[in-house]
Amino acid sequence: MAGYILRRGLEVVPTVLLVLTLVFLALRILPGDPAIAALGEYATPEAIASFRQKLGLDQPLWVQYLTFVRHALTGNFGVSMTNGTSINALLLQSLPYTIELAAAATLIGTVIGIPLGAWTAVRRNRAPDVLGRLFALAGFSLPDFYVGVMLLIAFSLHLDWFPMLGGGDGLLDRLHHLVLPAVTLGLVMAAFVMRLTRTSLLEVLRRDYIRTARGKGVAERWVIFKHALRNALIPVTTGLGIYLLTTLSGTITVELVFSRPGLGQLLIGGVAARDYTMVQAGLVVFAFFVVLVNLVTDLLCAAIDPRIVLR
Amino acid sequence: MPRLACSVVLTVILLLLAPIVSAETVARVGVAARDLGALDPAYGIGNGDEFGVRQIYNTLVSPPDGTTRIQADQLQGELAETWEMSPDARTWTFRLRHGVQWHKGFGEFTADDVVFTVKRMADPKTGSQYSANFRQIESMEAPDLYTVIWHLTQPNPFIYAFCCMPRFGGYVQSHKAVEQLGDKLRLNPVGTGPFEFVSYEPKQKIILRAFDQYWGGKPKIDRLEEMFLTETAPRTLALVKGDMDMIEGAAVPGWFPSLKKQKPDAIFDYGRPGGTWALFLNMTRKPLDDLRVRQAIAHAIDTTAWFNAFGDFVEPMYGISPQGFYGGLHKEDVPAQPDWPYTFDPKRSKQLLADAGLPNGFSIEVFISEREEYKTNLLIVQEQLRKVGIQINMRLVDHTSYHVDIRRDLDPMVVYGTGQPPLTQAILNAFYDSRSIVGKPTHNMNFSHFGDVAGNVDALIDRAHQEVDDAKRLALLNEIQMQILQQVPVVPLPSPAGTWVHNPRLEIGFPVKAFMGTFTLGRASVH
Numbered sequence: 001m002a003g004y005i006l007r008r009g010l011e012v013v014p015t016v017l018l019v020l021t022l023v024f025l026a027l028r029i030l031p032g033d034p035a036i037a038a039l040g041e042y043a044t045p046e047a048i049a050s051f052r053q054k055l056g057l058d059q060p061l062w063v064q065y066l067t068f069v070r071h072a073l074t075g076n077f078g079v080s081m082t083n084g085t086s087i088n089a090l091l092l093q094s095l096p097y098t099i100e101l102a103a104a105a106t107l108i109g110t111v112i113g114i115p116l117g118a119w120t121a122v123r124r125n126r127a128p129d130v131l132g133r134l135f136a137l138a139g140f141s142l143p144d145f146y147v148g149v150m151l152l153i154a155f156s157l158h159l160d161w162f163p164m165l166g167g168g169d170g171l172l173d174r175l176h177h178l179v180l181p182a183v184t185l186g187l188v189m190a191a192f193v194m195r196l197t198r199t200s201l202l203e204v205l206r207r208d209y210i211r212t213a214r215g216k217g218v219a220e221r222w223v224i225f226k227h228a229l230r231n232a233l234i235p236v237t238t239g240l241g242i243y244l245l246t247t248l249s250g251t252i253t254v255e256l257v258f259s260r261p262g263l264g265q266l267l268i269g270g271v272a273a274r275d276y277t278m279v280q281a282g283l284v285v286f287a288f289f290v291v292l293v294n295l296v297t298d299l300l301c302a303a304i305d306p307r308i309v310l311r
Numbered sequence: 312m313p314r315l316a317c318s319v320v321l322t323v324i325l326l327l328l329a330p331i332v333s334a335e336t337v338a339r340v341g342v343a344a345r346d347l348g349a350l351d352p353a354y355g356i357g358n359g360d361e362f363g364v365r366q367i368y369n370t371l372v373s374p375p376d377g378t379t380r381i382q383a384d385q386l387q388g389e390l391a392e393t394w395e396m397s398p399d400a401r402t403w404t405f406r407l408r409h410g411v412q413w414h415k416g417f418g419e420f421t422a423d424d425v426v427f428t429v430k431r432m433a434d435p436k437t438g439s440q441y442s443a444n445f446r447q448i449e450s451m452e453a454p455d456l457y458t459v460i461w462h463l464t465q466p467n468p469f470i471y472a473f474c475c476m477p478r479f480g481g482y483v484q485s486h487k488a489v490e491q492l493g494d495k496l497r498l499n500p501v502g503t504g505p506f507e508f509v510s511y512e513p514k515q516k517i518i519l520r521a522f523d524q525y526w527g528g529k530p531k532i533d534r535l536e537e538m539f540l541t542e543t544a545p546r547t548l549a550l551v552k553g554d555m556d557m558i559e560g561a562a563v564p565g566w567f568p569s570l571k572k573q574k575p576d577a578i579f580d581y582g583r584p585g586g587t588w589a590l591f592l593n594m595t596r597k598p599l600d601d602l603r604v605r606q607a608i609a610h611a612i613d614t615t616a617w618f619n620a621f622g623d624f625v626e627p628m629y630g631i632s633p634q635g636f637y638g639g640l641h642k643e644d645v646p647a648q649p650d651w652p653y654t655f656d657p658k659r660s661k662q663l664l665a666d667a668g669l670p671n672g673f674s675i676e677v678f679i680s681e682r683e684e685y686k687t688n689l690l691i692v693q694e695q696l697r698k699v700g701i702q703i704n705m706r707l708v709d710h711t712s713y714h715v716d717i718r719r720d721l722d723p724m725v726v727y728g729t730g731q732p733p734l735t736q737a738i739l740n741a742f743y744d745s746r747s748i749v750g751k752p753t754h755n756m757n758f759s760h761f762g763d764v765a766g767n768v769d770a771l772i773d774r775a776h777q778e779v780d781d782a783k784r785l786a787l788l789n790e791i792q793m794q795i796l797q798q799v800p801v802v803p804l805p806s807p808a809g810t811w812v813h814n815p816r817l818e819i820g821f822p823v824k825a826f827m828g829t830f831t832l833g834r835a836s837v838h
């Protein structure tokens with residue numbers, strides 16, 4: 001296992017380098033000038049030149065690239081071009097909010113999605129199944145920002161159960177602030193997990209060994225939970241891994257709707273302001289998460305199904 | 312177990328006492344900004360910066376609170392108690408307030424701080440976008456601690472509008488603090504204003520607290536939080552719920568009636584004169600190089616569409632600057648004849664197009680910023696021009712790219728909105744002086760190329776700037792505007808008010824009739 005993790009870790013290096021290069025080039029190709037974005041529409045040519053010199057934007061592209069890669073590999077992302085704040089500090093401050101949001105959404109998505117998927121599969125074409133499919137359809141059709149605003153109106157504005165804005169301070173306050181954003185993302189994820197679980201379980205329930213188990217008189221509940229669901233969860237776990245990445249992107253919208261701190265806020269603000277250093281750092285962190293989630297998904301699949309050998 | 316019980320009891324007691332212990336008054340303000348750029352007045356450019364800067368710093372003079380009255384005898388003193396212009400408008404003397412303290416123990420404000428500020432702002436190395444304004448000051452004297460004398464390169468009866476008023480970099484900075492803090496000043500401001508800076512949470516908020524030694528008296532609000540809420544929906548809901556005491560308005564059709572319905576007791580603070588919005592026609596591009604085509608465009612625009620979309624948020628424009636600007640034209644100033652190019656007359660518009668050899672109209676590709684106010688304005692223009700056969704193919708670009716593209720002279724039509732000191736002279740400088748034509752080294756925002764094409768008013772603009780006599784200056788400004796308007800380099804669009812909305816629990820402390828971007832909450836209270 002340790003050897004596998006190490007090898008996968010090494011495989012990450014070229015992937016990350018490729019991501020760094022693409023991110024660097026993509027930002028330079030984008031129209032717009034960070035100097036004008038930072039200094040304003042009336043900025044004088046001297047001010048623009050001085051800004052560019054200060055941030056090394058007057059250097060040849062390859063020099064800028066090497067500086068960026070060196071900084072990224074040493075974990076020092078420099079300062080924001082917009083207001084000079086340390087990007088490492090910003091990341092450290094924002095990341096926990098994004099991670100807790102993604103984790104809570106995944107928890108909600110899994111806790112709701114898997115049982116609901118199993119239930120609808122077992123009661124195929126009956127009322128629970130129809131209702132479950134309707135829920136999934138709604139989950140897929142409604143965009144995150146719409147669900148978020150609706151939840152805000154219902155549970156914050158009218159019922160006043162949850163705060164409307166920000167990320168909260170202190171453990172309890174943070175949890176309180178986390179509920180609505182996590183439910184927003186979690187409901188959409190639950191719809192996905194529910195569909196995946198249902199399909200996968202239906203597929204497994206048609207297998208011979210399930211028929212054999214039933215023929216041997218094994219209790220139906222035991223057949224479902226011991227024999228069928230466990231196997232059905234392998235594609236669900238892989239799907240969850242992939243969907244977690246979508247959820248990470250979804251945090252961007254949700255952070256904006258709930259005015260929560262997080263990586264999404266950093267990225268969106270960075271793109272709007274052409275804050276190269278900020279966007280570069282944010283995307284590198286996102287790329288790192290993609291790699292990490294893929295690795296964890298593989299390990300989880302192996303843990304669920306001993307037949308899978310990690311090579 | 313007894314220890315756990317004690318902890319629980321103690322926690323409950325503390326929670327019950329919390330409201331009593333923290334009896335400070337807090338006001339929360341939501342600005343339509345993603346984040347802070349800088350709280351150093353040399354670099355603060357966005358609305359997110361300006362609100363904080365206005366609370367932390369002072370200028371020498373400003374229009375009376377809640378107004379944009381800009382003539383020298385109408386101003387209110389902030390750090391200056393009196394101000395005086397020499398008869399030739401080349402020398403200005405400011406006598407400063409005594410005993411004003413800088414925040415965070417940086418000592419007393421003196422004339423040295425004013426001299427330092429002007430030098431810093433004018434210095435190209437500082438890199439402030441407002442530097443050109445300060446270069447009109449040729450030399451300065453500080454004969455004593457409380458007097459500053461400015462000698463100008465040329466007469467300017469409105470120099471204060473460019474160098475010592477809110478919004479355009481006119482805030483006085485502490486010599487000692489700038490030298491001591493350097494770049495750190497951007498996020499650690501030191502001012503003399505009613506609120507001093509406490510902390511900044513990136514992308515979230517800044518926290519300010521009442522400055523005990525404020526020369527105008529300690530503010531009644533103990534703690535002021537400025538929150539960055541760029542999305543309109545959550546910002547609006549936060550006001551409706553009461554989480555925000557004041558928010559920045561949104562220039563979105565239907566927003567005002569919807570908010571009035573959701574929150575009937577909300578108080579709308581309209582700032583008029585507001586921004587200057589216009590459709591600039593690039594007269595170097597075909598077919599816009601033909602006066603008849605430009606006239607056809609102007610005749611096709613029906614400004615009532617803006618009033619239908621925005622209600623009383625907008626007001627009509629008759630000249631190149633809003634009516635409330637110094638020198639702004641009013642309805643009675645413009646000719647009443649039907650062939651005045653800015654009279655809505657689609658029939659005449661089609662006739663002019665036919666005369667110009669375009670009986671079927673034409674198509675034109677126009678880049679536009681994705682930002683709501685830009686997009687909405689162009690959409691309304693697009694719909695109206697379509698009716699006379701002019702097809703605008705809109706290409707959406709992000710806001711930063713748009714600013715770069717229009718300065719590269721890429722667009723044949725430019726929709727542009729800007730905040731300027733409420734002086735027609737400022738608008739003339741930026742948009743109609745030939746030295747401001749985009750692409751020139753001295754460029755500013757002359758997108759139409761007026762001055763090189765279809766006439767030139769540079770000399771008249773210079774005269775208007777230097778004219779000491781008010782009546783003569785106004786007559787000059789009128790003449791310049793009529794010369795420009797007749798050539799139709801621009802179709803002025805209705806001027807939107809700057810808007811803030813506040814909950815009744817917040818009292819601003821003065822009637823808000825007008826403002827430049829934002830206003831001070833130094834006299835505000837929360838009930």
